[in-house]
Amino acid sequence: MQKIIEGIDKLQEILEAINSRKMFMVIDSSYPFLNIKERIEQTSVTKVCFSDFSPNPLFEDVCKGIDLFSAQNCDAILAVGGGSSIDVAKCIKLAVLAAEGSDALIPPLVSKQVEIEGKRIPFIAIPTTAGTGSESTHNAVMYYQGSKQTVTNDGVLPDYALLEPKVLATLPLYQKKCTMLDALCQGIESWWSVNSTDESKGYAKTAVELITKNWRKYIFDNDSRAASQIMLAANYAGRAINISATTAAHAMSYKITSMYKLPHGHAVAVCLPEIWEYMTAHPEHCIDPRGKEYLTDIFNQISKGLGTTGPKESIAFVRNMMNEMNMENPVAVNREQELDILAGSVNPVRLKNNPISINEQTAWYLYNRIVL
Numbered sequence: 001m002q003k004i005i006e007g008i009d010k011l012q013e014i015l016e017a018i019n020s021r022k023m024f025m026v027i028d029s030s031y032p033f034l035n036i037k038e039r040i041e042q043t044s045v046t047k048v049c050f051s052d053f054s055p056n057p058l059f060e061d062v063c064k065g066i067d068l069f070s071a072q073n074c075d076a077i078l079a080v081g082g083g084s085s086i087d088v089a090k091c092i093k094l095a096v097l098a099a100e101g102s103d104a105l106i107p108p109l110v111s112k113q114v115e116i117e118g119k120r121i122p123f124i125a126i127p128t129t130a131g132t133g134s135e136s137t138h139n140a141v142m143y144y145q146g147s148k149q150t151v152t153n154d155g156v157l158p159d160y161a162l163l164e165p166k167v168l169a170t171l172p173l174y175q176k177k178c179t180m181l182d183a184l185c186q187g188i189e190s191w192w193s194v195n196s197t198d199e200s201k202g203y204a205k206t207a208v209e210l211i212t213k214n215w216r217k218y219i220f221d222n223d224s225r226a227a228s229q230i231m232l233a234a235n236y237a238g239r240a241i242n243i244s245a246t247t248a249a250h251a252m253s254y255k256i257t258s259m260y261k262l263p264h265g266h267a268v269a270v271c272l273p274e275i276w277e278y279m280t281a282h283p284e285h286c287i288d289p290r291g292k293e294y295l296t297d298i299f300n301q302i303s304k305g306l307g308t309t310g311p312k313e314s315i316a317f318v319r320n321m322m323n324e325m326n327m328e329n330p331v332a333v334n335r336e337q338e339l340d341i342l343a344g345s346v347n348p349v350r351l352k353n354n355p356i357s358i359n360e361q362t363a364w365y366l367y368n369r370i371v372l
């Protein structure tokens with residue numbers, strides 16, 4: 001069971017509880033500028049730092065981390081960074097513990113929960129963006145030979161998620177927007193996911209409500225209380241998707257990211273309103289076994305969570321939010337060719353969580369609206 005703890009002051013206590021001798025720290029290039037760096041460095045444990053990877057990390061990056069971890073004989077992992085750093089740390093942990101080593105991260109093993117039971121490397125994650133919720137999920141994303149791979153294993157869920165919102169003070173404005181939109185889309189998608197449970201819907205509701213109440217102050221006023229609420233929201237959204245997984249907006253965003261170089265949260269957020277509009281117009285394609293009426297009720301609950309009166313107004317709410325933040329849709333260069341590539345790129349397995357069925361033809365229709 002993961003422990004979620006607030007405040008960087010608690011780090012020393014956590015380190016004492018796990019009794020680490022040599023800590024492997026996974027950090028990104030923002031680490032030297034973080035306002036929590038000094039507190040981390042004051043802690044009394046030997047640290048080995050690894051930062052030789054880029055956002056949207058590659059398998060090859062992860063392998064360098066695996067080699068360093070083993071060569072230095074570390075016994076615990078501390079990830080400090082956004083989703084990319086936390087995901088690199090998860091992949092390193094899995095590869096170090098799995099009998100299959102780094103093969104556990106690539107096809108065909110990547111789609112299996114390889115055995116790492118009974119072995120332990122204590123793992124602490126300190127998120128420095130408020131968006132992915134990766135500190136509270138059992139997934140990690142990395143690229144192998146140009147394709148996005150999602151590693152899923154219960155053993156990579158961090159033992160401790162340490163939330164310190166003051167770290168968001170240095171996050172560039174555009175990154176704040178992208179990451180907050182990722183959390184909002186996770187919350188909405190988790191709420192309507194075919195795999196939702198009462199527990200995941202509770203987390204999703206909290207995430208969506210916290211973002212609705214605090215997003216303006218967080219983005220436009222740099223308000224520290226709003227920042228702490230958004231960090232909490234992102235963590236709730238992570239906990240929600242850890243149960244329900246994400247749906248079509250995430251599935252359709254991945255090629256938008258690689259084709260138009262839009263960061264993850266931005267890419268998901270341009271997909272969401274179009275998909276939502278299509279879903280509300282086509283209840284007859286409902287594939288959630290709980291039925292059409294159930295889904296209509298969920299759409300209404302989401303609208304309440306967003307403080308709106310119905311799905312139409314909720315979609316407008318998200319579009320207005322994007323406009324206010326100047327988050328633009330991607331623009332095609334070779335339209336027909338790009339739409340064909342986009343529509344053919346969507347992994348049908350990832351669409352199974354979506355409550356309204358979406359096939360390649362529908363995906364083409366949707367991309368035609370998403371891409372300007």
Ligand SMILES: NC(=O)c1ccc[n+]([C@@H]2O[C@H](COP(=O)([O-])OP(=O)(O)OC[C@H]3O[C@@H](n4cnc5c(N)ncnc54)[C@H](O)[C@@H]3O)[C@@H](O)[C@H]2O)c1
Nearest residue numbers: 030055056082083084128129132134137139140141170171
């Ligand atoms: N594992 C999961 O459950 C999960 C969920 C959603 C997304 N993801 C993955 O997470 C990655 C995206 O993560 P992200 O959006 O957090 O961004 P990121 O980790 O890629 O970081 C983006 C940039 O922000 C900088 N940065 C981070 N924190 C900062 C701070 N406080 N101050 C200044 N600069 C800072 C980083 O140095 C980097 O340049 C993607 O690869 C995505 O697929 C994973």
